[in-house]
Amino acid sequence: MRLALREMLHAFRRTPLLSILSVTTIAFSLFALGLFGLVAINLRDALGQVEERVEVRAFLTEGTPEATARAAAEELGRVPAVAAVTYVSPEAALARARRELGEFNDVWGSAVLPASLEVRLRAGQRDPASVQRVATRARQYPFVEDVRYGAEWVQKLYRLRTVATATGIALGAAFAAAAIIIVGATIRMAVLARSFEIQIMRLVGATDGFVRLPFLLDGAAKGILGGLLALLLTRIGFAVVDRWFVHVRFFDAGTAALGVLGGALLGLLGSAASVGRHLRLVGTERRRWR
Structure with a gap:
């Protein structure tokens, strides 16, 4: 584990631009998802207040x-x-x-x-x-x-609530899928930049787990940094809207922490997918040489 952490820090220093690109990609992906989340929870609160009048x-x-x-x-x-x-x-x-x-x-x-x-x-x-x-x-x-009881009004309100819920789930899933694809592609660039290093590690007998661990830690660390940056950007956007346009509610502490953990998960999954694919390619090439 200590060696894996040291390799992760070396990777940050060796490829700072790729590291910054990975962090900012995760941050902006989560930022877009966070803005949509703010709209969703405030729309739900507004509909809830209207429903209380039924x-x-x-x-x-x-x-x-x-x-x-x-x-x-x-x-x-x-x-x-x-x-x-x-x-x-x-x-x-x-x-x-x-x-x-x-x-x-x-x-x-x-x-x-x-x-x-x-x-x-x-x-x-x-x-x-x-x-x-x-x-x-x-x-x-x-x-x-x-x-x-305003039958027509109640039906329209319930229909609006149903449409808003279905739209929220669909758009949220689309944003999450886009974030995973973009993050995976970005981290794959970092893995390809270290492809020669991976080949040498495999040639000297390193196991797949030993090769994967630094990349997984690297992806998780970048995901956490990206999640924190996305949370900061979302907070700034919330402050602007809340002060100059309309009063809105921000995420609670648990939801904010879940967003940061989501960034770590994105980085981890992106790294796992990218390094796993590269290891399979290396294994194929080794079998060819044999």
Whole structure:
């Protein structure tokens, strides 16, 4: 291991330009993936905030006793998809209307608004089918006059969420595949630059594992450096967007560390693929000479 580490440091000094090229290639590949990740998590947060507003509102007939309405609210609250049910009296509904629609205060003077049950749904239970089931359950009460939940709006929101998730997975996989291909090609250049050294090591009896180890460590080290540089670039891009355009959320510590480890994995896989292919070529040439 000590010899492998020393060979890795020698490789950095012998081919500084190739080493810098490998690090920057990994960095910019991960930087592009990081920017896409920022867009994905902030879009998910935005959709989540909109989904929190999905609720079912059951309007009660005039004269429904409050005790009856509260009993129905308690019963609806036991439905698995329901997070909470709130009884809104006619007086509370009128006060809310005056507060939220103050420009129409002259209209609310003698208005009488119906009482209602406001049903909030649990996270993960706001898809059209779940909302429809809760609305159907609320309609079964004889004192419920009307149930509204914005069916068309809920369907569009769920469709947008599904499309965003599918697009995110597809683009994320495409970015990752492109990064692996580019990194592998870049590290292969470094392996080819040391092809003569690999041939000599094989001729003197070095095992494949002994030959591979310095390259694997070299690739992992470059991947870590590239990951750190990509994290720095992503942080700078985040700061610019957050300050001058729109408030966004950055990766948490675990996700950031995962990105750096992803860089190490990219470098490791790229080195393993490149040196493995070169070792197979060397082995083929040796068999020919025999």
